[in-house]
Amino acid sequence: MSLNSKQNVRCPQCGQMSDVTVWDMITVKDSADLKQDLLRGRINMFQCPSCAHTALMPTPMLYQDDEKRLLISFSPCNDPLVKGQLYDNVCKASKDSGELKQFEGYNLRFVTDYNEILEKILIFDNNLNDKTIEVLKLMILSQDLEKSGDRICRFGKIENDIIEFMIYDEKEKQTYTSNVPKETYDVINKNLRESGVKPYSFGWEIVDTAYATKLLNGVNN
Numbered sequence: 163m164s165l166n167s168k169q170n171v172r173c174p175q176c177g178q179m180s181d182v183t184v185w186d187m188i189t190v191k192d193s194a195d196l197k198q199d200l201l202r203g204r205i206n207m208f209q210c211p212s213c214a215h216t217a218l219m220p221t222p223m224l225y226q227d228d229e230k231r232l233l234i235s236f237s238p239c240n241d242p243l244v245k246g247q248l249y250d251n252v253c254k255a256s257k258d259s260g261e262l263k264q265f266e267g268y269n270l271r272f273v274t275d276y277n278e279i280l281e282k283i284l285i286f287d288n289n290l291n292d293k294t295i296e297v298l299k300l301m302i303l304s305q306d307l308e309k310s311g312d313r314i315c316r317f318g319k320i321e322n323d324i325i326e327f328m329i330y331d332e333k334e335k336q337t338y339t340s341n342v343p344k345e346t347y348d349v350i351n352k353n354l355r356e357s358g359v360k361p362y363s364f365g366w367e368i369v370d371t372a373y374a375t376k377l378l379n380g381v382n383n
């Protein structure tokens with residue numbers, strides 16, 4: 163079941179009022195078309211009919227894909243401190259309601275960035291796990307430690323058993339690609355499993371660079 167509501171929004175740029183359809187929940191099995199809209203960056207994106215200003219709506223959204231056993235809680239936020247609070251709130255709400263019982267064996271992810279939710283969807287669509295992908299990303303960025311602070315690495319695609327990562331350098335304003343054989347992914351994936359990392363969640367998880375750093379330092383989930 164996918165859920166939406168209409169909101170009357172004032173454009174922050176020109177002041178024009180307009181109606182926006184805001185999605186609170188998208189379930190893939192009922193709404194494959196909504197998933198495509200999400201991947202195209204059109205979901206919960208405000209576009210002013212008058213001046214064409216665009217902005218992401220601050221509304222939280224739940225993404226559910228039963229086939230991939232993936233549940234993503236998306237709370238748009240740029241502030242790391244607020245992010246922590248939002249995460250705590252989502253964990254507490256789920257604990258209080260007991261709603262996660264129906265998602266046993268699922269991967270539960272908490273994200274705050276639009277690109278991050280798109281990346282997670284793509285990773286699971288390609289039958290990969292984001293925990294292993296995050297470790298690979300960290301290894302790719304650590305090849306150039308001096309520049310790693312300016313760089314964002316994202317999963318791009320997998321083709322002919324080659325995983326392509328996109329690396330954006332914010333200082334240089336350049337995008338690079340890095341290719342990793344699927345074989346390398348499989349080895350790291352196997353090592354993580356053997357060290358106790360589960361391919362499913364017991365609660366909401368933030369799987370990002372910090373998570374991968376902890377894993378590499380020997381702290382398991």
Ligand SMILES: [Zn+2]
Nearest residue numbers: 173176210213
């Ligand atoms: Zn406007």
